[in-house]
Amino acid sequence: MTSGNGRTRTCQRPLPRLRIAISEPPFRCWKVDSAAVRSKLPSSIARWETDTVEPGYSTLRRVLQASGFDIPPVLVPYERDLERDAQVQELRELTPQERMARLLARLDKPR
Amino acid sequence: MSQPRFDPYAILQELERVRCGFVVIGGLARVIQGSDELTHGLDIAPSMNKESLRRLGQALENLNARRVDRQPLALDQLDPQREPVIELTSDAGEIKIVPEPAGTRGYEDLRFRANHEPLGHGLRPSVASPGDLVRMLEAHDRQPDPLVLETMRTVLELEHRLTIWRLEQHVHSFFLRVLLHLIDADK
Numbered sequence: 001m002t003s004g005n006g007r008t009r010t011c012q013r014p015l016p017r018l019r020i021a022i023s024e025p026p027f028r029c030w031k032v033d034s035a036a037v038r039s040k041l042p043s044s045i046a047r048w049e050t051d052t053v054e055p056g057y058s059t060l061r062r063v064l065q066a067s068g069f070d071i072p073p074v075l076v077p078y079e080r081d082l083e084r085d086a087q088v089q090e091l092r093e094l095t096p097q098e099r100m101a102r103l104l105a106r107l108d109k110p111r
Numbered sequence: 112m113s114q115p116r117f118d119p120y121a122i123l124q125e126l127e128r129v130r131c132g133f134v135v136i137g138g139l140a141r142v143i144q145g146s147d148e149l150t151h152g153l154d155i156a157p158s159m160n161k162e163s164l165r166r167l168g169q170a171l172e173n174l175n176a177r178r179v180d181r182q183p184l185a186l187d188q189l190d191p192q193r194e195p196v197i198e199l200t201s202d203a204g205e206i207k208i209v210p211e212p213a214g215t216r217g218y219e220d221l222r223f224r225a226n227h228e229p230l231g232h233g234l235r236p237s238v239a240s241p242g243d244l245v246r247m248l249e250a251h252d253r254q255p256d257p258l259v260l261e262t263m264r265t266v267l268e269l270e271h272r273l274t275i276w277r278l279e280q281h282v283h284s285f286f287l288r289v290l291l292h293l294i295d296a297d298k
Binding site for chain 1: 117119139142143144145146147149150151228229230231238258261262265266269
């Protein structure tokens with residue numbers, strides 16, 4: 001979240017991806033204006049923003065720390081939801097037209 | 112007053128008929144890309160080109176669209192900072208105009224990665240890519256439904272795997288062709 005003057009104040013939710021605004025604040029999460037970011041070429045930051053490339057872990061931490069945040073290097077157990085994966089896979093096998101038809105059929109169903 | 116039945120085909124047909132620039136975003140885009148959720152409206156990121164906005168206005172008029180807050184629909188005065196979302200009701204259901212969806216720079220940013228998805232009825236609207244849809248969910252002020260977000264991340268992962276697989280197939284077929292060419296040249 002950004003305050004009126006554009007400085008980062010609080011971040012109320014975990015941010016799985018890096019979001020940086022260079023001049024205008026197109027992203028609502030952060031506004032970073034620090035030496036760490038200024039030392040990066042705007043084009044390389046733009047590539048991070050569009051997921052063309054992902055910054056390395058140490059670069060990411062440097063930028064985060066310069067903006068008053070950090071990612072604690074803590075491992076947490078992760079378990080894949082195989083049921084959801086199978087469901088998504090099944091839906092991906094449908095054509096976009098079939099997915100639309102499925103949605104409309106579900107909307108038409110009496111609740 | 113009962114809600115009008117959501118008919119995305121009617122809305123998309125009208126938008127395509129007037130040939131305005133837009134990218135489908137939000138719940139419907141996620142459904143088209145493979146999410147298993149229910150949505151009752153169509154969200155679009157419109158092109159901010161003046162002529163395109165004029166055509167969009169015309170399409171919305173044909174759909175009998177009105178703003179939910181009963182304000183006049185002045186598309187030529189769209190200001191994403193002042194009014195990030197314009198909610199409308201129409202004869203074909205809810206429509207949301209989002210000039211600058213969270214985490215993106217709007218239509219010009221989205222359209223390069225968007226795909227023209229064939230939806231039937233001769234429609235191939237531009238639909239935001241799974242990557243952009245995940246980005247919008249992550250950057251939204253409102254906490255996204257974790258199930259929807261995780262589903263979209265899985266869709267994105269499958270999309271990446273498919274892209275790599277396609278690339279591998281291209282490389283394999285290229286080398287196979289080169290090999291066959293060399294065998295032919297040897298004969």
